[in-house]
Amino acid sequence: MKELLIGIVGTGSIASRFARACHMVEGVTPAAVSSRSEERGRLFAAENGIQEAFTGEEAMLASGKVDLVYVATPHPIHFEAVLLALRAGKPVLCEKPMALSGKQAEALFAEAERQHVFLMEGMWSRFLPCSRKALSWIREGRIGRVRMIDGAFTFTVDRQHPKPRLVRPELGGGAMFDVGVYTLEMASFYAGCNPESFSGYCEPFCPGTDGTSVLALRYPNGVLATLRMGIDCEAETYMKIYGEKGRIEIPRFFSAPQARLFEDGVLAETVSEDCELPKGFTWQIAAVRDDLSAGRLQNALVPKETTIACNRILGEMMASFFPDRYGNS
Ligand SMILES: NC(=O)c1ccc[n+]([C@@H]2O[C@H](COP(=O)([O-])OP(=O)(O)OC[C@H]3O[C@@H](n4cnc5c(N)ncnc54)[C@H](OP(=O)(O)O)[C@@H]3O)[C@@H](O)[C@H]2O)c1
Numbered sequence: 073m074k075e076l077l078i079g080i081v082g083t084g085s086i087a088s089r090f091a092r093a094c095h096m097v098e099g100v101t102p103a104a105v106s107s108r109s110e111e112r113g114r115l116f117a118a119e120n121g122i123q124e125a126f127t128g129e130e131a132m133l134a135s136g137k138v139d140l141v142y143v144a145t146p147h148p149i150h151f152e153a154v155l156l157a158l159r160a161g162k163p164v165l166c167e168k169p170m171a172l173s174g175k176q177a178e179a180l181f182a183e184a185e186r187q188h189v190f191l192m193e194g195m196w197s198r199f200l201p202c203s204r205k206a207l208s209w210i211r212e213g214r215i216g217r218v219r220m221i222d223g224a225f226t227f228t229v230d231r232q233h234p235k236p237r238l239v240r241p242e243l244g245g246g247a248m249f250d251v252g253v254y255t256l257e258m259a260s261f262y263a264g265c266n267p268e269s270f271s272g273y274c275e276p277f278c279p280g281t282d283g284t285s286v287l288a289l290r291y292p293n294g295v296l297a298t299l300r301m302g303i304d305c306e307a308e309t310y311m312k313i314y315g316e317k318g319r320i321e322i323p324r325f326f327s328a329p330q331a332r333l334f335e336d337g338v339l340a341e342t343v344s345e346d347c348e349l350p351k352g353f354t355w356q357i358a359a360v361r362d363d364l365s366a367g368r369l370q371n372a373l374v375p376k377e378t379t380i381a382c383n384r385i386l387g388e389m390m391a392s393f394f395p396d397r398y399g400n401s
Contacts, residue, residue: 076361077103079138079162081129081153083116084237086167086349087144091120093353100361106132129153133160140190140364143167146237147244151176154191158183163190165360169253172244173391173401174384181376190364192371193379195257199355201345202328203261206313206320209333209341210262215315218295221259223311225251225326226284226302229277238303241280241397248274248282248386252301254326255311256287256382261373262313262320263295266381274393277304282393287385327352 078094080087080102087105094102104124107113113125126132133141133156141157143150143166150166157164158180170193171177177193184191197203210218226247229238239245260266267289277283284302291297300307311325318335322328327348333341363371370376391398 073099076100077139079104079132080142081106082144083107083112089350093350096354097357104132104138147249154180158187165192167194169249171383173387174380177380177383190369192374195374196356197326198373200328200347202331202343205343206331215318217316220314221297223255223259224300225255225309226305226307228306229303246282247301247303248285255299259297263291265291268292280394280397
Protein backbone atom coordinates (compact mmCIF):
# COMPACT_ATOMS: atom_id res chain seq x y z
CA MET A 73 0.00 0.00 0.00
CA LYS A 74 1.31 3.45 -0.94
CA GLU A 75 1.98 5.69 2.08
CA LEU A 76 -0.72 8.38 2.50
CA LEU A 77 1.00 11.76 2.82
CA ILE A 78 -1.05 14.25 4.83
CA GLY A 79 -0.65 18.03 4.69
CA ILE A 80 -1.95 19.89 7.74
CA VAL A 81 -3.36 23.44 7.49
CA GLY A 82 -2.87 25.35 10.76
CA THR A 83 -0.55 24.89 13.71
CA GLY A 84 -2.98 25.01 16.64
CA SER A 85 -3.67 22.57 19.43
CA ILE A 86 -5.79 20.11 17.48
CA ALA A 87 -3.39 20.09 14.52
CA SER A 88 -0.65 18.89 16.84
CA ARG A 89 -2.76 16.09 18.32
CA PHE A 90 -3.78 15.06 14.81
CA ALA A 91 -0.14 14.96 13.67
CA ARG A 92 0.75 12.75 16.63
CA ALA A 93 -2.16 10.44 15.82
CA CYS A 94 -0.99 10.13 12.19
CA HIS A 95 2.30 8.68 13.44
CA MET A 96 0.29 5.90 15.14
CA VAL A 97 -1.53 4.79 11.97
CA GLU A 98 0.07 2.33 9.56
CA GLY A 99 0.44 3.64 6.02
CA VAL A 100 -0.01 7.29 7.03
CA THR A 101 2.61 10.04 7.32
CA PRO A 102 2.04 13.64 8.42
CA ALA A 103 4.27 14.91 5.64
CA ALA A 104 3.75 18.68 5.62
CA VAL A 105 2.25 21.60 7.49
CA SER A 106 1.22 25.05 6.32
CA SER A 107 1.09 28.09 8.55
CA ARG A 108 0.54 31.80 8.05
CA SER A 109 3.94 32.21 9.68
CA GLU A 110 7.18 30.65 8.44
CA GLU A 111 8.53 30.40 11.97
CA ARG A 112 5.40 28.75 13.47
CA GLY A 113 5.31 26.28 10.59
CA ARG A 114 8.95 25.32 11.07
CA LEU A 115 8.53 24.94 14.83
CA PHE A 116 5.38 22.86 14.46
CA ALA A 117 7.08 20.60 11.91
CA ALA A 118 10.08 20.06 14.20
CA GLU A 119 7.91 19.35 17.24
CA ASN A 120 5.60 16.95 15.44
CA GLY A 121 7.96 14.91 13.29
CA ILE A 122 6.89 16.56 10.02
CA GLN A 123 9.36 16.92 7.17
CA GLU A 124 8.12 20.00 5.30
CA ALA A 125 6.77 23.35 6.47
CA PHE A 126 5.19 25.81 4.07
CA THR A 127 4.12 29.41 4.48
CA GLY A 128 0.54 29.44 3.30
CA GLU A 129 -1.71 26.63 2.12
CA GLU A 130 -1.18 27.54 -1.55
CA ALA A 131 2.55 26.80 -1.27
CA MET A 132 1.85 23.43 0.33
CA LEU A 133 -0.66 22.52 -2.39
CA ALA A 134 1.72 23.64 -5.14
CA SER A 135 4.54 21.48 -3.75
CA GLY A 136 2.79 18.30 -4.89
CA LYS A 137 4.00 16.65 -1.67
CA VAL A 138 0.64 15.82 -0.07
CA ASP A 139 -2.12 13.34 -0.96
CA LEU A 140 -4.72 14.57 1.56
CA VAL A 141 -5.25 17.98 3.17
CA TYR A 142 -6.38 18.14 6.81
CA VAL A 143 -7.89 21.54 7.69
CA ALA A 144 -7.42 22.55 11.34
CA THR A 145 -8.05 26.30 11.31
CA PRO A 146 -10.85 28.05 13.28
CA HIS A 147 -14.27 27.22 11.79
CA PRO A 148 -14.89 30.47 9.85
CA ILE A 149 -11.69 29.80 7.90
CA HIS A 150 -12.64 26.21 6.99
CA PHE A 151 -14.63 27.25 3.92
CA GLU A 152 -11.81 29.04 2.09
CA ALA A 153 -9.16 26.48 3.18
CA VAL A 154 -11.25 23.51 2.01
CA LEU A 155 -12.19 25.21 -1.26
CA LEU A 156 -8.55 25.99 -2.03
CA ALA A 157 -7.53 22.35 -1.53
CA LEU A 158 -10.46 20.96 -3.52
CA ARG A 159 -9.76 23.31 -6.42
CA ALA A 160 -6.17 22.02 -6.40
CA GLY A 161 -7.67 18.55 -6.82
CA LYS A 162 -6.78 17.37 -3.31
CA PRO A 163 -8.95 15.18 -1.07
CA VAL A 164 -9.85 16.91 2.20
CA LEU A 165 -10.58 15.97 5.80
CA CYS A 166 -11.87 19.10 7.56
CA GLU A 167 -12.24 19.66 11.30
CA LYS A 168 -15.70 19.98 12.76
CA PRO A 169 -17.87 21.84 11.99
CA MET A 170 -16.93 21.84 8.32
CA ALA A 171 -19.00 24.96 7.66
CA LEU A 172 -21.03 27.70 9.33
CA SER A 173 -24.21 26.88 7.40
CA GLY A 174 -25.87 24.24 5.26
CA LYS A 175 -25.35 26.49 2.24
CA GLN A 176 -21.57 26.57 2.76
CA ALA A 177 -21.41 22.81 3.35
CA GLU A 178 -23.45 22.17 0.18
CA ALA A 179 -21.13 24.40 -1.84
CA LEU A 180 -18.07 22.49 -0.61
CA PHE A 181 -19.55 19.08 -1.42
CA ALA A 182 -20.61 20.37 -4.85
CA GLU A 183 -17.02 21.44 -5.52
CA ALA A 184 -15.70 18.05 -4.31
CA GLU A 185 -18.07 16.37 -6.78
CA ARG A 186 -16.96 18.66 -9.60
CA GLN A 187 -13.32 17.88 -8.84
CA HIS A 188 -14.13 14.20 -8.22
CA VAL A 189 -12.24 14.19 -4.91
CA PHE A 190 -12.92 12.91 -1.38
CA LEU A 191 -14.34 15.30 1.23
CA MET A 192 -15.27 14.56 4.83
CA GLU A 193 -16.01 16.42 8.05
CA GLY A 194 -13.84 15.15 10.89
CA MET A 195 -16.54 13.78 13.20
CA TRP A 196 -14.00 11.40 14.75
CA SER A 197 -16.35 10.31 17.56
CA ARG A 198 -18.36 8.24 15.08
CA PHE A 199 -15.36 5.94 14.54
CA LEU A 200 -14.61 5.11 18.18
CA PRO A 201 -15.01 1.49 19.29
CA CYS A 202 -17.53 2.30 22.07
CA SER A 203 -19.61 4.52 19.76
CA ARG A 204 -19.73 1.75 17.17
CA LYS A 205 -20.59 -0.86 19.79
CA ALA A 206 -23.46 1.31 21.02
CA LEU A 207 -24.71 1.62 17.44
CA SER A 208 -24.53 -2.14 16.97
CA TRP A 209 -26.59 -2.69 20.19
CA ILE A 210 -29.24 -0.37 18.70
CA ARG A 211 -29.18 -2.13 15.33
CA GLU A 212 -29.46 -5.55 17.03
CA GLY A 213 -32.61 -4.31 18.81
CA ARG A 214 -31.11 -4.69 22.28
CA ILE A 215 -32.98 -1.59 23.58
CA GLY A 216 -35.96 -1.96 21.26
CA ARG A 217 -37.13 0.93 19.14
CA VAL A 218 -35.23 4.11 20.03
CA ARG A 219 -37.60 6.74 21.43
CA MET A 220 -35.46 9.51 22.97
CA ILE A 221 -31.89 10.76 23.01
CA ASP A 222 -30.56 13.03 25.73
CA GLY A 223 -27.14 14.59 25.23
CA ALA A 224 -24.99 17.31 26.74
CA PHE A 225 -21.52 18.70 26.14
CA THR A 226 -20.51 21.54 28.42
CA PHE A 227 -17.41 23.03 29.98
CA THR A 228 -16.33 26.39 31.38
CA VAL A 229 -13.83 28.57 29.55
CA ASP A 230 -11.12 30.29 31.54
CA ARG A 231 -12.68 33.77 31.82
CA GLN A 232 -9.34 35.44 32.57
CA HIS A 233 -7.40 33.86 29.71
CA PRO A 234 -9.94 32.32 27.33
CA LYS A 235 -8.75 30.61 24.17
CA PRO A 236 -9.58 33.30 21.53
CA ARG A 237 -11.22 30.79 19.18
CA LEU A 238 -13.82 29.94 21.84
CA VAL A 239 -14.96 33.46 22.69
CA ARG A 240 -14.25 35.68 19.69
CA PRO A 241 -17.26 36.01 17.35
CA GLU A 242 -15.05 36.49 14.27
CA LEU A 243 -13.41 33.10 15.03
CA GLY A 244 -16.78 31.34 15.31
CA GLY A 245 -16.72 31.39 19.14
CA GLY A 246 -19.36 29.86 21.37
CA ALA A 247 -20.79 26.51 22.34
CA MET A 248 -22.98 25.75 19.31
CA PHE A 249 -20.22 25.38 16.72
CA ASP A 250 -17.55 24.09 19.07
CA VAL A 251 -19.34 21.40 21.10
CA GLY A 252 -22.98 21.56 19.95
CA VAL A 253 -21.80 19.99 16.71
CA TYR A 254 -20.84 16.83 18.63
CA THR A 255 -24.20 16.55 20.41
CA LEU A 256 -26.07 17.01 17.14
CA GLU A 257 -23.99 14.72 14.94
CA MET A 258 -23.70 11.95 17.54
CA ALA A 259 -27.42 12.08 18.40
CA SER A 260 -28.11 11.72 14.66
CA PHE A 261 -25.66 8.80 14.52
CA TYR A 262 -27.65 6.94 17.18
CA ALA A 263 -31.03 8.05 15.79
CA GLY A 264 -29.95 6.48 12.50
CA CYS A 265 -30.99 9.45 10.34
CA ASN A 266 -30.84 13.22 10.14
CA PRO A 267 -33.24 15.56 11.98
CA GLU A 268 -36.37 16.74 10.17
CA SER A 269 -37.21 19.63 12.50
CA PHE A 270 -35.75 21.48 15.44
CA SER A 271 -36.16 24.41 17.79
CA GLY A 272 -33.97 25.87 20.47
CA TYR A 273 -32.52 28.75 22.41
CA CYS A 274 -29.12 30.38 22.72
CA GLU A 275 -27.95 32.54 25.61
CA PRO A 276 -25.06 34.84 24.68
CA PHE A 277 -21.64 34.66 26.27
CA CYS A 278 -20.72 37.93 24.56
CA PRO A 279 -22.30 39.56 21.48
CA GLY A 280 -22.24 37.09 18.57
CA THR A 281 -21.17 34.14 20.71
CA ASP A 282 -23.42 31.67 22.53
CA GLY A 283 -22.49 30.63 26.07
CA THR A 284 -25.19 28.03 26.58
CA SER A 285 -27.69 26.64 24.09
CA VAL A 286 -30.38 24.00 23.97
CA LEU A 287 -31.83 22.16 21.00
CA ALA A 288 -34.93 19.97 20.66
CA LEU A 289 -35.08 17.78 17.57
CA ARG A 290 -37.44 15.40 15.86
CA TYR A 291 -36.16 12.68 13.55
CA PRO A 292 -38.23 11.24 10.68
CA ASN A 293 -38.38 7.84 12.46
CA GLY A 294 -40.09 9.46 15.47
CA VAL A 295 -37.00 9.71 17.70
CA LEU A 296 -36.94 12.88 19.81
CA ALA A 297 -33.71 14.41 21.10
CA THR A 298 -32.91 17.06 23.69
CA LEU A 299 -29.39 18.45 23.53
CA ARG A 300 -27.51 20.94 25.69
CA MET A 301 -24.22 22.67 25.04
CA GLY A 302 -22.23 25.23 26.95
CA ILE A 303 -18.88 26.95 27.29
CA ASP A 304 -19.84 28.71 30.52
CA CYS A 305 -21.59 25.94 32.35
CA GLU A 306 -20.11 23.26 34.57
CA ALA A 307 -22.29 20.22 33.92
CA GLU A 308 -22.03 16.60 32.84
CA THR A 309 -21.04 15.57 29.33
CA TYR A 310 -22.84 12.40 28.22
CA MET A 311 -25.27 10.87 25.79
CA LYS A 312 -28.13 8.58 26.75
CA ILE A 313 -30.22 6.67 24.24
CA TYR A 314 -33.58 5.40 25.45
CA GLY A 315 -35.47 2.61 23.73
CA GLU A 316 -38.75 0.79 24.38
CA LYS A 317 -37.00 -1.88 26.48
CA GLY A 318 -33.61 -0.57 27.48
CA ARG A 319 -31.11 2.27 27.41
CA ILE A 320 -27.49 3.01 26.54
CA GLU A 321 -25.34 5.43 28.52
CA ILE A 322 -22.14 6.91 27.10
CA PRO A 323 -20.18 9.19 29.43
CA ARG A 324 -18.04 11.82 27.63
CA PHE A 325 -19.65 10.55 24.43
CA PHE A 326 -17.31 12.55 22.14
CA SER A 327 -14.31 10.46 23.22
CA ALA A 328 -16.53 7.57 24.39
CA PRO A 329 -14.28 5.85 26.94
CA GLN A 330 -17.18 3.54 27.83
CA ALA A 331 -20.66 2.50 26.74
CA ARG A 332 -23.13 0.76 29.04
CA LEU A 333 -26.15 -1.23 27.91
CA PHE A 334 -29.13 -1.60 30.24
CA GLU A 335 -31.82 -4.13 29.36
CA ASP A 336 -35.09 -3.83 31.30
CA GLY A 337 -33.33 -1.55 33.80
CA VAL A 338 -30.45 -3.98 34.47
CA LEU A 339 -26.85 -3.44 33.40
CA ALA A 340 -26.31 -6.10 30.73
CA GLU A 341 -23.02 -5.16 29.05
CA THR A 342 -20.19 -2.64 29.34
CA VAL A 343 -17.45 -1.88 26.82
CA SER A 344 -14.45 0.36 27.52
CA GLU A 345 -11.59 1.73 25.45
CA ASP A 346 -9.19 4.60 26.10
CA CYS A 347 -9.92 7.03 23.25
CA GLU A 348 -8.48 10.30 24.45
CA LEU A 349 -6.66 12.31 21.81
CA PRO A 350 -4.34 11.84 20.07
CA LYS A 351 -5.16 8.09 20.09
CA GLY A 352 -8.87 8.85 19.57
CA PHE A 353 -8.13 10.20 16.09
CA THR A 354 -6.50 6.99 14.87
CA TRP A 355 -9.73 5.17 13.92
CA GLN A 356 -10.88 8.11 11.81
CA ILE A 357 -7.49 8.46 10.12
CA ALA A 358 -7.40 4.74 9.28
CA ALA A 359 -10.92 4.98 7.83
CA VAL A 360 -9.93 7.91 5.59
CA ARG A 361 -6.80 6.03 4.47
CA ASP A 362 -8.98 3.04 3.52
CA ASP A 363 -11.53 5.24 1.72
CA LEU A 364 -8.81 6.85 -0.37
CA SER A 365 -7.09 3.60 -1.23
CA ALA A 366 -10.46 2.17 -2.32
CA GLY A 367 -11.15 5.27 -4.45
CA ARG A 368 -14.22 6.31 -2.46
CA LEU A 369 -15.26 9.98 -2.53
CA GLN A 370 -17.12 9.93 0.78
CA ASN A 371 -16.97 8.15 4.09
CA ALA A 372 -19.90 5.89 4.95
CA LEU A 373 -19.98 6.85 8.66
CA VAL A 374 -19.83 10.62 8.03
CA PRO A 375 -21.74 11.09 4.76
CA LYS A 376 -22.30 14.48 3.17
CA GLU A 377 -26.03 14.41 4.02
CA THR A 378 -25.22 14.40 7.75
CA THR A 379 -22.70 17.22 7.48
CA ILE A 380 -25.06 19.37 5.40
CA ALA A 381 -28.11 18.70 7.61
CA CYS A 382 -26.24 19.31 10.87
CA ASN A 383 -24.23 22.33 9.66
CA ARG A 384 -27.58 23.77 8.50
CA ILE A 385 -29.14 23.43 11.97
CA LEU A 386 -26.09 24.91 13.73
CA GLY A 387 -26.03 27.80 11.25
CA GLU A 388 -29.77 28.49 11.44
CA MET A 389 -29.68 28.51 15.23
CA MET A 390 -26.79 30.97 15.28
CA ALA A 391 -28.38 33.09 12.53
CA SER A 392 -31.64 33.35 14.44
CA PHE A 393 -29.98 34.45 17.70
CA PHE A 394 -27.05 36.40 16.21
CA PRO A 395 -28.40 37.69 12.85
CA ASP A 396 -25.81 40.47 12.57
CA ARG A 397 -22.98 37.94 12.50
CA TYR A 398 -24.54 34.84 10.93
CA GLY A 399 -27.56 36.16 9.01
CA ASN A 400 -25.73 35.89 5.66
CA SER A 401 -23.65 32.72 6.20
N1 LIG B 1 -11.66 17.09 16.77
C1 LIG B 1 -11.48 17.63 17.96
O1 LIG B 1 -11.44 16.98 19.00
C2 LIG B 1 -11.27 19.10 18.04
C3 LIG B 1 -10.82 19.67 19.22
C4 LIG B 1 -10.58 21.02 19.22
C5 LIG B 1 -10.82 21.78 18.10
N2 LIG B 1 -11.29 21.19 16.97
C6 LIG B 1 -11.55 21.97 15.77
O2 LIG B 1 -10.32 22.26 15.14
C7 LIG B 1 -10.31 23.58 14.62
C8 LIG B 1 -9.12 24.32 15.21
O3 LIG B 1 -9.21 24.33 16.61
P1 LIG B 1 -7.93 24.59 17.55
O4 LIG B 1 -8.43 24.46 18.95
O5 LIG B 1 -6.78 23.77 17.13
O6 LIG B 1 -7.66 26.12 17.22
P2 LIG B 1 -6.35 26.98 17.49
O7 LIG B 1 -5.52 26.33 18.55
O8 LIG B 1 -6.80 28.38 17.68
O9 LIG B 1 -5.54 26.84 16.13
C9 LIG B 1 -6.04 27.22 14.89
C10 LIG B 1 -4.89 27.41 13.90
O10 LIG B 1 -5.43 27.85 12.68
C11 LIG B 1 -4.52 28.73 12.02
N3 LIG B 1 -5.24 29.90 11.53
C12 LIG B 1 -5.45 30.22 10.24
N4 LIG B 1 -6.15 31.35 10.12
C13 LIG B 1 -6.38 31.78 11.37
C14 LIG B 1 -7.02 32.94 11.91
N5 LIG B 1 -7.58 33.87 11.12
N6 LIG B 1 -7.07 33.08 13.24
C15 LIG B 1 -6.52 32.15 14.06
N7 LIG B 1 -5.89 31.04 13.60
C16 LIG B 1 -5.83 30.85 12.27
C17 LIG B 1 -3.46 29.09 13.04
O11 LIG B 1 -2.24 28.52 12.60
P3 LIG B 1 -1.13 29.47 11.90
O12 LIG B 1 -1.12 30.74 12.69
O13 LIG B 1 0.11 28.70 12.04
O14 LIG B 1 -1.59 29.66 10.49
C18 LIG B 1 -3.91 28.47 14.34
O15 LIG B 1 -2.84 27.91 15.08
C19 LIG B 1 -11.67 24.19 14.99
O16 LIG B 1 -12.54 24.14 13.90
C20 LIG B 1 -12.20 23.29 16.10
O17 LIG B 1 -13.61 23.14 16.11
C21 LIG B 1 -11.50 19.87 16.92
